[in-house]
Amino acid sequence: MAWSAPMTAVANSTFTAAQFNEYVRDNLNETAPAKATAASGYFVGDGVNSIAERRAVTNLELGEGTTTSTEYTSLNTPANIGPSVTLETGPAALVIVRCSAQNSGAGSARMAYEVSGATSLAPADNRGVGFFGAADGNINASDVSLWTALNPGINTFSARYRVSSGTGTFQSRRIIVMPF
Numbered sequence: 001m002a003w004s005a006p007m008t009a010v011a012n013s014t015f016t017a018a019q020f021n022e023y024v025r026d027n028l029n030e031t032a033p034a035k036a037t038a039a040s041g042y043f044v045g046d047g048v049n050s051i052a053e054r055r056a057v058t059n060l061e062l063g064e065g066t067t068t069s070t071e072y073t074s075l076n077t078p079a080n081i082g083p084s085v086t087l088e089t090g091p092a093a094l095v096i097v098r099c100s101a102q103n104s105g106a107g108s109a110r111m112a113y114e115v116s117g118a119t120s121l122a123p124a125d126n127r128g129v130g131f132f133g134a135a136d137g138n139i140n141a142s143d144v145s146l147w148t149a150l151n152p153g154i155n156t157f158s159a160r161y162r163v164s165s166g167t168g169t170f171q172s173r174r175i176i177v178m179p180f
Contacts, residue, residue: 030051038055042054044180054090057087058176059082060083061159061172063077065081065170067162070164072123075170082158082159084175088155093157095177096143096175096177096178097173097174098173098174103167107163107166108163108164109162110129110131110161115157118154129141
């Protein structure tokens with residue numbers, strides 16, 4: 001059902017049940033309170049006179065994983081390849097990634113995200129966190145990016161990792177996606 005522009009009332013005219021249902025009841029059913037299905041949702045415009053409920057989704061991997069790959073990849077520990085989230089998006093999403101990382105030498109360690117599903121987007125250095133020369137201990141960092149070129153539909157956002165040299169060690173990894 002879609003919202004429709006209300007009729008203009010005319011003095012001394014009859015307001016029928018069908019008109020009430022179309023212009024009052026049906027339009028009220030297109031409002032945020034009527035469409036809300038759970039706590040913590042928010043609403044975005046998904047077309048002319050149309051809204052959709054969205055929810056932020058997060059996933060966390062606390063375990064440690066490593067990589068020596070200079071190309072973005074999953075970590076080498078099967079239980080710790082994530083995190084990732086799958087959700088419905090419109091054309092945009094706010095993506096937040098966070099992790100603790102270090103490198104065994106003077107090289108960098110990076111965490112970024114890829115998108116698959118309705119959208120295909122490879123991980124890139126400008127959408128993630130980078131750690132440089134962190135051989136003496138873990139460094140914590142977060143990155144926030146607004147991606148505005150998504151294909152609406154079901155999209156999966158997955159963390160991926162790489163190093164410039166040496167071995168990167170990653171812990172306490174989180175991804176949060178707020179779809180619009």
